[in-house]
Amino acid sequence: MSQKSRNNKLPDNLPQLQNLIKRDGASYREEFLQQYRHYQSHLEVFRLKPSKFIRTLNELVTFIAQIAQCYREELATYPQELCDILQTHGTVLDPTMRMTLVKALILLRNKNLIPATSVLELFFKLFRCQDKLLRKTLFNYIISDIKNVNAKHKDAKLNSTLQNFMYTMLRDNNHTAAKMSLDVMIDLYRRNIWNDAKVVNVISTACFSKVTKVLVAAMKFFLGHNEESDEEEDDYDSDNEQKEPTKQIKKAKVNLKIGKKTRKRMRKMDKELKMVKKVRHGKKAPNFNFSALHLLHDPQEFCEKLFQKLQTSNERFEVKLMMMDLISRLIGIHQLILCNFYPFLQKFLQPRQKEVTKLLLFAAQASHALVPPDLMEDVLKTIANNFITERNVTDAMAVGLNATREICARCPLAMGDDLLQDLVQYKSHRVKSVITAARSLLHFFRETDPDKLRRKDRGKPTEAQRELITNQYGEVNALNYIPGAEALSLSKDDDENGNEESDEWEECEDEDDSEGEWIDVHHDAELKASGSESESGDENEEELDEAERIKKAQEILSTRILTQAEFRRIQKRQLAKQLHDRPRGKKRKLDQVSRGELPHLSNIESIDKKHKSDKESKMAAHKAEKESREKQSYHRERSDPFASTTNKEKRKNKNFLMLRPKATQRRNKRSFREKQVLLRDNLLRRAKLRRKKKI
Known part of the structure; x- marks a missing residue:
C-alpha cells in the first residue's frame, strides 16, 4: 500500500478526520462514533491505572475536544467525564496526560460547552499539583476567562460564587494553592476586574495566615508594592499650572527691569518665586496609592488584630517591618487610635537599628491630629534623646530633625515649647546637613504656630499669619467663608x-x-x-x-x-x-x-550633604582639573612672533641622550694615560681582595 493511500485511511488519520468533520459533520458521523467507542474503551483501561500514560487516549481526548461542537447530543457527558478524572486523579496523573485534559477543558470552555463555575473551581483545586508549568497555565487562563466574562457587563453571580470559593482556598492546607489563589485575586484587582470591597476584605484575611509567603503577598498588596503609580493629570490643569505666574511675580519682574537692581529687590523677588513654587506644589491633591486600604469594612479591628499578630510573631525582621508599615498606614489614613503601637515602636528608634529610617517613617505615618499629644510627645522625646544629640554622627541628627518635622506636620500639638526651642538652636550648628534640617523645622513652625518659637526666631510677620487659628486637641473650627x-x-x-x-x-x-x-x-x-x-x-x-x-x-x-x-x-x-x-x-x-x-521616605532621608565620589568620578574630576590647569597656565608672550627661540626652550625639545650630565660626557673624553691609571688601580684592588680571601 502506498503512502498516499495510508494517509487517506480516516480511522487512523485523526487530523484529517477532524478537518472533514468540521466541514460536514453529518457525513462523517459513523467515523466519529467509531473513534468515540475507542475513546471509551481506552478510558476504562486508564481508570484501572491512572498514573500510566496512554498515547492513544491522549490523542483521542484532543480530537474529541476539537469537534465537540459538531455532536453536542452524543458528547453531552464528555466535559463532565474530564472534570471527574481531574477531580479524582488530578494529583497522580502523568504530567503530559494531565496537561492534555486541562487543555481539552479549556477548549470546551471557550466553545461555551461547560459552565465557567465548574471549570474555574476545578482549576483552583489543581493548584495543589506539583507542576509549575501547569500552575502557570491555569493562572493565565483563570485571569483571561474572568476578564472575558466581565468584559461587557459584570457577572455578579459568577463573581460572588468564585470569591466565596477563593475565601475557602486561602485557608487550604496546601500552601502553594493558597498562594496562587491569592495571586489571582490580587491580579484581578489590579486589572480593575474585581475592584470591589468584598475582594479587598477577602484578601485582608490572608494577612493573618500562618504561611509566610501568603502573609507577605497580602501585605505587599495593601502596601502598594509592584504597582504602577503613574497618575494622568488633566491637560487643562497642567497648562494652567505652567502658564499661571501670579500677578505679584509679574509686577516684580517688570519693576526689576525698570528700576535699579538692588540686593533688597533681588531678595524680595527670590522670596516670591519660592512662594509660587510652594503654592503650585500644594495645589496637587494628596497622592494615595492605597485605595485598597479605604475599602476595608472595619479598619480598627483589622489594625488591632494585625498588631496583636506583630507582638507574638516569630517572623523575620523584614516581615515585621512590613507589618509595622501596614499598621502605621492604616492609623494615618483612617485616623485610628492604637495607643500601644507607639511604645512598641519606640523600642526600635535607635541610630544603630537596622532600617531605622523606615521606622522613623512609620512613626510619622501613624501620627495624626486625633492621636493624644502625650503619646506623640514621648515619641518626639525618644527621637530627640537618641538621634538629636552631639554624641551621634551628624547624619543621624539630620534624620532625627527631619522625622520630627514630619511628625509635627501631622500632629503639631505633640511638640512642646521647651523641646522646640532646644531643637531650633541647631540652626547654628557647624555641619550644613544639621543646619538645613533645623531650619526646615523652624520654617514650619513659623508658618503654622509661631507663638511656640522665641520672639527672635519667629521671623518677619506676614499678613497671612493674622488669619491663623489654633485648635486645641479635638477641636474643629469650620469656616463659613473662603479666605481671600x-x-x-x-x-x-x-x-x-x-x-x-x-x-x-x-x-x-x-x-x-x-x-x-x-x-x-x-x-x-x-x-x-x-x-x-x-x-x-x-x-x-x-x-x-x-x-x-x-x-x-x-x-x-x-x-x-x-x-x-x-x-x-x-x-x-x-x-x-x-x-x-x-x-x-x-x-x-x-x-x-x-x-x-x-x-515619603525621601523627606526623612534627604540630607544636605556632599557625598563621597567613587574612583571613576574622582579620576574624571582630576582629568578635568588638569585640562583646566593647562589652559590657565602662564605662557610668556613674545613681542615678535617670528623671532627665534632661545637655547633653553630648544633644550626642552631635545632627546634625552643629547642632554646627559657633564660627568657622563667627560667619561667618553678620557685620555690614554687616564685609562692606564684606572686600569692599574682596578687590578691592584682585585689582587688585594684575593689575598684576603686566601688568608
Whole structure:
C-alpha cells in the first residue's frame, strides 16, 4: 500500500478526520462514533491505572475536544467525564496526560460547552499539583476567562460564587494553592476586574495566615508594592499650572527691569518665586496609592488584630517591618487610635537599628491630629534623646530633625515649647546637613504656630499669619467663608473685566520676556501705572478690618457661584498675604495646617550633604582639573612672533641622550694615560681582595 493511500485511511488519520468533520459533520458521523467507542474503551483501561500514560487516549481526548461542537447530543457527558478524572486523579496523573485534559477543558470552555463555575473551581483545586508549568497555565487562563466574562457587563453571580470559593482556598492546607489563589485575586484587582470591597476584605484575611509567603503577598498588596503609580493629570490643569505666574511675580519682574537692581529687590523677588513654587506644589491633591486600604469594612479591628499578630510573631525582621508599615498606614489614613503601637515602636528608634529610617517613617505615618499629644510627645522625646544629640554622627541628627518635622506636620500639638526651642538652636550648628534640617523645622513652625518659637526666631510677620487659628486637641473650627474671597468685587461684571485686563497684561508681559533685554518704555510705564493701581486696591483691602473682610467674603459667596478665574484670583490674594508684611498694631491668630498626605521616605532621608565620589568620578574630576590647569597656565608672550627661540626652550625639545650630565660626557673624553691609571688601580684592588680571601 502506498503512502498516499495510508494517509487517506480516516480511522487512523485523526487530523484529517477532524478537518472533514468540521466541514460536514453529518457525513462523517459513523467515523466519529467509531473513534468515540475507542475513546471509551481506552478510558476504562486508564481508570484501572491512572498514573500510566496512554498515547492513544491522549490523542483521542484532543480530537474529541476539537469537534465537540459538531455532536453536542452524543458528547453531552464528555466535559463532565474530564472534570471527574481531574477531580479524582488530578494529583497522580502523568504530567503530559494531565496537561492534555486541562487543555481539552479549556477548549470546551471557550466553545461555551461547560459552565465557567465548574471549570474555574476545578482549576483552583489543581493548584495543589506539583507542576509549575501547569500552575502557570491555569493562572493565565483563570485571569483571561474572568476578564472575558466581565468584559461587557459584570457577572455578579459568577463573581460572588468564585470569591466565596477563593475565601475557602486561602485557608487550604496546601500552601502553594493558597498562594496562587491569592495571586489571582490580587491580579484581578489590579486589572480593575474585581475592584470591589468584598475582594479587598477577602484578601485582608490572608494577612493573618500562618504561611509566610501568603502573609507577605497580602501585605505587599495593601502596601502598594509592584504597582504602577503613574497618575494622568488633566491637560487643562497642567497648562494652567505652567502658564499661571501670579500677578505679584509679574509686577516684580517688570519693576526689576525698570528700576535699579538692588540686593533688597533681588531678595524680595527670590522670596516670591519660592512662594509660587510652594503654592503650585500644594495645589496637587494628596497622592494615595492605597485605595485598597479605604475599602476595608472595619479598619480598627483589622489594625488591632494585625498588631496583636506583630507582638507574638516569630517572623523575620523584614516581615515585621512590613507589618509595622501596614499598621502605621492604616492609623494615618483612617485616623485610628492604637495607643500601644507607639511604645512598641519606640523600642526600635535607635541610630544603630537596622532600617531605622523606615521606622522613623512609620512613626510619622501613624501620627495624626486625633492621636493624644502625650503619646506623640514621648515619641518626639525618644527621637530627640537618641538621634538629636552631639554624641551621634551628624547624619543621624539630620534624620532625627527631619522625622520630627514630619511628625509635627501631622500632629503639631505633640511638640512642646521647651523641646522646640532646644531643637531650633541647631540652626547654628557647624555641619550644613544639621543646619538645613533645623531650619526646615523652624520654617514650619513659623508658618503654622509661631507663638511656640522665641520672639527672635519667629521671623518677619506676614499678613497671612493674622488669619491663623489654633485648635486645641479635638477641636474643629469650620469656616463659613473662603479666605481671600474679599479680593473679589461684589459685582460679577467687574471681576470679569478685571480678569480680562489681567489676561491681556499677562500676554503683553510674555511678549516682553521673549524680547530679551529690550524694553518698551511707554508700555512699561503703563504697566507700572496699572501695577500701582492694583497696589492701591490691595491697600484699600488692607484698610478693612477682619470683621469687614469676613462679611464681604460671606456676601460674595452667598450671591453667586465662583468661576475658575475667580478662584485663581483668590489664590493670588492668599499668596500676597504670605509675601507682604503684616501691618503693625494688629493681633495675629494661629492656624493648624492639616496634612492629609502620607509622608515619603525621601523627606526623612534627604540630607544636605556632599557625598563621597567613587574612583571613576574622582579620576574624571582630576582629568578635568588638569585640562583646566593647562589652559590657565602662564605662557610668556613674545613681542615678535617670528623671532627665534632661545637655547633653553630648544633644550626642552631635545632627546634625552643629547642632554646627559657633564660627568657622563667627560667619561667618553678620557685620555690614554687616564685609562692606564684606572686600569692599574682596578687590578691592584682585585689582587688585594684575593689575598684576603686566601688568608
